[in-house]
Amino acid sequence: GRGFAVVAGEVRNLAQRSAAAAKEIKTLIGDSVGKVENGSKLVTNAGQTMEEIVTAIKCVTDIMGEISAASSEQSTGIEQVNLAITQMDEVTQQNAALVEQAAAAAESLEEQAEGLAVAVSIFKLDSDRTALPAPAPRYLLN
Secondary structure, three states, X not given: OHHHHHHHHHHHHHHHHHHHHHHHHHHHHHHHHHHHHHHHHHHHHHHHHHHHHHHHHHHHHHHHXXXXXXXXXXXXXXXXXXXXXXXXXXXXXXXXXXXXHHHHHHHHHHHHHHHHHHHHHXXXXXXXXXXXXXXXXXXXXX
């Protein structure tokens, strides 16, 4: 009898410890399930964040392409402006040379006019007389 009671007590103690261990295992499994669910949510969030990053990178790439195209257009425009400025400079220099030539021609004409005035001043006409027309050339009379 007494040996049976000792064995029964040990079995009871073992059953209680097994029940406590089972409760602890259940708690650990519950914690593990919670942590796995939390980890799954974090992975899902990380995936969404990665998709957002990829979208943002594509957007930045598109913007950089537009900036590059605009820079190329601007460079072409600057080249055209430089060419136009060079052409304007050449035309301005040509105009300056033409103005100098015109001034020299005007000065020459003025000198010639003065010389002509001196040459004509030796001819004096009476105030009552007018100049006669020049005779017709002989080859027209024949």
